[in-house]
Amino acid sequence: MPRRGRNHRITVLRLGTLVGSLALVSACGGGEDGGARAPRPSESSAPPAAGIVAPARIEVIAGLAGCTAEIRIEADELREGVCRSRQADYRITTFPAEKYKEAWLDAASVYGGEYLVGPRWVVSAEARHLERVRNKLGGTIRRLQGTS
Template identity: 60%
Template sequence: MPAAPAAGVVAPAKVEVIAGPAGCRADIRTEAEELREGVCRTREGDFPITTFPEERLEETWLEPARVHGGTHLVGMRRVVSAKPAMPQPLRAKLGGEIRRPSGIGPRPAAS
């Protein structure tokens, strides 16, 4: 899926900057050299926002995230993880690409 055309957040942005257009205030839960993560709490649900100082660290983080599946809104050096219905409205505000990793392991047989 191509990236959204225009968005209000210029990347790379801090967790707190991304949280604003997402409609929440992020509570920072991880502050490390390789990433910074905060949790946004909204009526639609809670979701983590993770930022990275380098693009390669974002890709390193996304690779094992495939195991867990889920839905991610991926932008330059940032990932917003959310419920399947949430990324499209967030994408309109933040820009980025929606990724739905399928996980690893055996796939169920087609019925």
């Protein structure tokens, strides 16, 4: 087994911190009943007819969503910003490679919820606002099934 160094530990710690922030976002977004559920596979919605896909830059994605991002996290594995439009609050996360996005989504699946997912980016918001922003950004709405 290859030896893992300091960078691997930092990556794992950062992903753990992000998972904790996802818990807060998911808690604010509401949910179904409070009963325990077994994990279920994720579901995806079809892409928009226009097929537009926004670039993987927080500032551009925020502008298309109608707000200005405040950057919260700058790391090698991801950038994360938050912004508020007249309609919704958004958490926008971008990644330098798809593997980091997939690891982030895998960690987020514990909490469940719906996310707008594009190439190297994820947008979190209340589920009812994702379709509207999807029409501007493109991407796919992915429903992650939680374990609680």
